[in-house]
Amino acid sequence: MLRYDSALQLFERTATEPVRVGDVTVEPGQRIAALLGAANRDPAVFADADTFRPDRDPNPHLAFGAGVHFCLGAPLARMELVESLGxxxxxxxxxxxxxxxEPRGTFVLRGFTSVPVGV
Ligand code: HEM
Structure with missing residues (x-):
């Protein structure tokens, strides 16, 4: 679910030294936006990337970021989701x-203002 509809769609980074990303060099002081939502639908990484498959394994999604700034609250968020949805x-x-x-209409932090459900 976190991969399929990432809550945090992007975060920004400011280069402190020249960094090569593909064909582009990001110069010191320049900012980039890492599109987590797009990375989580990368067909080179995920088969049927646009399909919601809760049993994907492995599932190397980036919904909690990566590296030294990997989400500190990820274990808590995962536990909350397992308990509440379960x-x-x-x-x-x-x-x-x-x-x-009804989507909240925001891009960076996605969400819904209402989700009508019934049983
Ligand atoms: C589904 C829920 C959550 C998602 C999708 C999420 C996502 C993320 C992402 C993508 C980052 C990396 C941002 C970056 O690299 O700049 C991050 C960082 C962080 N998150 Fe979360 N988060 C969630 C829940 C939580 C919770 C419940 C807490 C705390 C109780 C939390 C605390 C933090 C903190 C402190 C950082 C900064 C870590 C650092 O910069 O070293 N997050 N989160």
Whole structure:
């Protein structure tokens, strides 16, 4: 789920020294935006990248970033998702969409203002 619809779509970095990325050199002081959501749909990494498959294994997504700034709260976020979604689906096994979800209209931090559901 985190791969398929990444909550944090991008973050920025400022180069402190020249960095080569593909055919481009990012000069010191220049800023780049790493598009996590796009990386998580990279067909070179994920088969059927646009398909939601909760049982993907391996699933090397970047929804929590990477490297030294990897999300400190990732274990807590994962635990919260497993517990809350697990309980929801156990208690309401017939849970289904009952209308069109309304996106929050934001890009960097995605989310919904409402998701109508029924059982
Ligand atoms: C689904 C939930 C979450 C997602 C998708 C998420 C995503 C991310 C991402 C992509 C980064 C890297 C940002 C960067 O490299 O600049 C990050 C960093 C961070 N996250 Fe999360 N996060 C989540 C939940 C949490 C929670 C629950 C906490 C704390 C309780 C948390 C605390 C942090 C902190 C402190 C950093 C900065 C780490 C650093 O710069 O060294 N996150 N998060």
């Amino acid at each position: 309980l929801l689906l156990r208690e309401l096994p017939g849970l289904d969409l009952a209308g069109t979800p």
